[in-house]
Amino acid sequence: MCEANAYILKEDKEELLMERVDRVVPQNGEIYLESIWGQRKTIAGRIKELNLVDHRIVLELAPEEKTASL
Amino acid sequence: MCEANAYILKEDKEELLMERVDRVVPQNGEIYLESIWGQRKTIAGRIKELNLVDHRIVLELAPEEKTASL
Structure with a gap:
């Protein structure tokens, strides 16, 4: 299976948000x-980078969400 | 290997843009x-949807690029 793990970039550290993600749909800033x-x-944010061979999706929170806890 | 094929959505049809994509980095509208x-x-555009289990990345051209040829 070729799903990936989704990480949120927080203060330059990556936090695991969801494992084995199949679908990703960006829409209206979310x-x-x-x-x-x-x-x-x-989540309110954007895709920073995908590395599919490494099974990684890296997301960044929208600026106004960066101080909020998930 | 878990790379995916990238398609461009053009007039509701998907056109193959690149095979076996590993990295995808959205930046400044590209x-x-x-x-x-x-x-x-x-390409000037955005990610419309990812379906990783199906190895699919679907992209949409930016509105001003929609009539230009690739």
Whole structure:
């Protein structure tokens, strides 16, 4: 299976947000994520980088969300 | 290997843009793509959707690019 793990970049550190993500849909400044198990999350942010061979999705919070806890 | 193919959505049809994409980096309204063979492309557009289990990256051109040929 070729899903990836999604990480949030926080103060230059990556925090695991969701494992085994299948679908990623950016929309209106938000990112909708869905895992192979049907887990769903939406965060206010953007995709910083994908490394598919390494199974990594790196997300960045929207500026106004950076100080909020997830 | 878990790279994906990148498609451009054009008039509701998907056109293959690059095969076996490893890295995807959105930046300043552009998307930088790099394949496992080191092929590189940058397009003015955005990520519409990722389906990693299906190895699919769907991109949309920026509105002002939609009538230009690739």
